[in-house]
Amino acid sequence: MAAGIPTILHVDMDAFYASVELRDRPHLAGRPVCVGGEASRRGVISAASYEARRFGVHSAMSTARAQSLCPDLVLLPADFEKYTAVSRQIMGIFTSYTPLVEPLSLDEAFLDVAGCERLHGDAVTIGRAIKADILSETGMVASIGIAPTKFVAKLASDLEKPDGFVVITADRVREVLDPLPVSKIFGVGDRTAKRLAALGVERIEQLASRGRDEVLHEFGATGAWIHDLAHGIDPRRVTPGRQEKSHGMERTFPEDVSDRGELRKLLYEFCDSVAFTLRERGLRGRTVTIKARYWNFRTVTRSHTLSQPTSLGPRLFATARDLLERVPQGPLRLLGVQVGALEDVRAPRQAELFGEPLLAPEDERATKAQAGMDALRKKYGKAMVKPASAMRDDGVS
Template sequence: MTPPPWDCGHSRAVLHVDMDAFYASVEVLDDPSLRGRPVIVGGTPEGRGVVAAASYEARKFGVHSAMSAARARQLCPEGVFIRPRPDRYFEVSGAIMAILRGYTPLVEPLSIDEAFLDVSGCRRLLGTPPVIAADIKRRIRAETGLTASVGAAANKFLAKLASDLEKPDGLVVIGPGEGRARIAALPIERLWGVGKVASVQLREAGCARIDDLLRLDAAWLEARFGPHVHHLRELAAGIDDRPVVPTHEAKSVGNEVTFAEDIADAAQLRTVCDELADKVARRLRADDLRARTVVLKARYPDFTTLTRSVTLPEATSGGVEIRDAARDLLEQRLGRGRRPLRLLGVTAANLVQPGEGPAAQGSLFGEPGRERNQRLDRVLDEVSGRFGPLLRRGAPPVPEPDDT
């Protein structure tokens, strides 16, 4: 494909790279007999899991991520249901991010399978943004066997919107100065930050298309929606000044489990919580990250979902610290009522890399138990398969939905 031209030489240039049906595509890559078939990664239809990703063949049946696996089976009886393999997805993700960092250090991963790149400074060396975008697609395909969709534009909002317009295997360029006209007629839901509730309210107010936000009176909109509406109006005008902030990892590391049957037993929930926390801590250590905040997520049988978080006195990747924090949240913060749960998740957030944030030699340095704990962590990291047993016993881990 010949990349379209990019006329203006001096504006900012941002790419958004988004893998196509990522988890499902990795499964097809590893098992070519799945190619062309409707592949659905997530929980089993017999259990209570949800769809984490669906191949494009499965999407033709109306299957999409976050739908219950049972519903997916109804829509697509011949679907091939596959349990997620998060470790494999992280491995492939690492290879993709490494490719992206070969173009510029200004890479901001948004999730396991998408990232922004600021290529403003790369043009002399690498060519125009569309040329770089095409080259990235080619290299990802050559080195991983997977396809990516890429959007090229003058800012993050437009680049992200563009990458989604011609999936899969798309390359959409919104040139400098073209943004406002290109997005004018798109539905309001395409605006970044407009969720279901906002979309209903905006449509009631007469904003069905993006340019309706600019057509209606600004003061009237503010009276109705508050000052946040000005940010939406800027996006509608194709304006977005947010910088690409390079980070080396996704902003949080988490694991969650949807149970095959609701669990009410406190001891059993504690065990699950410990396993999830251990796995999170292990991933932090593998990526040389530490977390300041531990988040617990719990979903009840009626689907109400609670999250509770605690910020630790210092960043840590220690299994003991993260396990204690998660357990504390489980027992003290969610404790009342002891209702059964259908899902439990532990996430480490507010991550710091080596050399960032307060150093590890904080107030706890020298505390006798600490060094022993760290030694124990290192030993545990070397024991393979340690995290399998509970999760394999009919409670598959369901990664966050891959929504594209």
């Protein structure tokens, strides 16, 4: 297709988790439904139906707050295995039209359909076919944006939600962007938006009218990026097989926890679970980060980068345990661990100077032992195999 002709699709499922639950519980149609944790356990909302959103309820809101806004709220527990299965169906539909599919999460993806015209028609035809296929095969409703670039396509998918279908051609980009607030630009958070407002820039049109050098001088490299997006310029390509950058888990406690032994025990469980998932996905990571949130919502993080990437739980825990010692004492309402700088296990590893081995002998033994434990877990369940240290009352030392 010629330059500027829309070939990029952004497909976004509407209120995905809540919509899956409503599909499976048709008697709840028309009622305000949310997926999330219980208020008694300091839960948060993961997804809200559009009926719930009319009361001001939204994702990441505390469940207690959501229920105060909407006393008739129907709260359902999350079922991520089910959501993942539906997501696989949807991604399969995408790949039946083009190999250029870049998943962003379980419920959204970019597609590039350039070169698919002979098989499936132009982008608009493909977009409507995908929308119909998703509805017929999964019973779900998607919103689709079609544009010449990823930024504008993502913007388009959000303009007429739910059940939206918006096409923005190159000659309409300026018309669509100009009246929108600068906060719609990817990369403009609250802080940047306030700095722009102080300069008299509140709409995208006002940002686009500024000289590029002026915005670059004021905001550095970020300035060049947001100025380009204000003009609809986005050189990013749709990248299939987009690799996960980090993986982790965290827990909000029903009651604040101060006991360091209990916190270490929880950290061990987190690291063990995260490591198992990394191994299943063929990944290993180098950077370990822990997050601690106090009773007053003050949040601190501590990170450390390993000399070699790993997917061994004990190695991750050893680092996380040391990081916990750098966190000030106090009652915590949340604790979490994340492993970043992920890479494929098939990627070549840099040898150490003077020919030192990539794995220490104890790591080689641990890797072999871990493979045996993983085989048992896959056969009998994750809870079947646990180290004795994780079951001690005084926490993991």
